Amino acid sequence: MIGIIATVCAALAALLHVYIFVMESVQWTQPRIYRRFGVATQEQAEITRPLAYNQGFYNLFLALGTVIGLVLLWGGPDGQAVDAAGRALTLFALGCMVAAALVLLTTGAKYLRAALIQGTLPLIGFVLLLFA
Template identity: 90%
Template sequence: MIAVIATVFAALAALLHVYFFVMESVQWMQPRIHRRFGVATPEQAETTRPLAYNQGFYNLFLAIGAIIGLVLLWAGPDGQAVDAAGRALTLFTLGCMVAAALVLLTTGLKYLRAALIQGVLPLIGFVLLLFA
């Protein structure tokens, strides 16, 4: 049962990181998007566009790693979690998501909300998967 709950949190974390990718790499120049990340003007958004584009792809790659890990984890017969590689990949990518949230937090307390949004789902999934 814990493995199923861990999978839900890991999948939600992956979907959230896909959403970050879309905002940062696809929709960055939309004012409501770049303002969400603290970029006030279109000029600043244009200046930071390459950084956001790159960061978005990092988030996408983490999401892909988590999804592949979950697929491997549940690829065993009768839906049993038998693949250690899937568990390792899922834990690694969730750990990277949590670490990225902690790094974000080190840039200032004004990023606490963003760090919590980015880090809570993968942290819960990681802890649960450790005990699954």
């Protein structure tokens, strides 16, 4: 049961990071998006667009690492090596998500909500997967 809950949290964390990728790399210059990230004007959004674009891909790569890890863990060919590789990849990607949320906290208290949104599901998935 713990493995199922860990998998659900990991999959939801991956989906969240894909959504963040879309906001940062695809929709960044839309006012409702850049304002969500604390950017005040269209001009600032255009200036920060390359940074957001790059950052969005980091989020996408973490999501892909999580998904590939889950596929190896649960859907790959039977074998301890494949299971171990899937578990390790999933833990690594989730751990990176948690670390990124902690780094976000170092930029100021105003980012607490964003860090909690970004880091809670990966943290739960990581801890549960350790015990699954």
